[in-house]
Amino acid sequence: LExxxxxxxxxxxxxxxxxLLAAVMAAWxxxxxxxxxxxxxxxxxxTLKPHPIHRNLIRIDMSQTDRRG
Known part of the structure; x- marks a missing residue:
């Protein structure tokens, strides 16, 4: 923006x-x-970056899914 x-x-x-629109809609x-x-x-x-621990949990969860192909 500079x-x-x-x-x-x-x-x-x-x-x-x-x-203002949000305020009017809430009033309605x-x-x-x-x-x-x-x-x-x-x-x-x-919007937030995942924590490294969360990345490991996601990897574990994904490895346990049923892979069809």
């Missing part, structure tokens, strides 16, 4: 719009997922 792109000023406006009774941050398919799982 190159002075023309889209840079749009970012805070889009964030504001999204926040819209609901969303309860585990959006820590769920199995949540934000943290999607």
């Amino acid at each position: 190159d002075g792109a023309l889209s840079k000023p749009l970012h805070p406006g889009r964030a504001t719009y999204s926040g 009774g819209f609901t969303g997922p309860h585990r959006i941050l820590k769920g199995e398919k949540g934000f943290l799982k999607a």
Whole structure:
């Protein structure tokens, strides 16, 4: 964002719009997922690097799966 792109000023406006839309939707009774941050398919799982121990567990789990081919 340091190159002075023309889209840079749009970012805070889009964030504001999204926040206001979320507030209005909540006021209207819209609901969303309860585990959006820590769920199995949540934000943290999607954005954080897996810990080395987790990689080993995944490898163990994968070795025990039924391979059809």
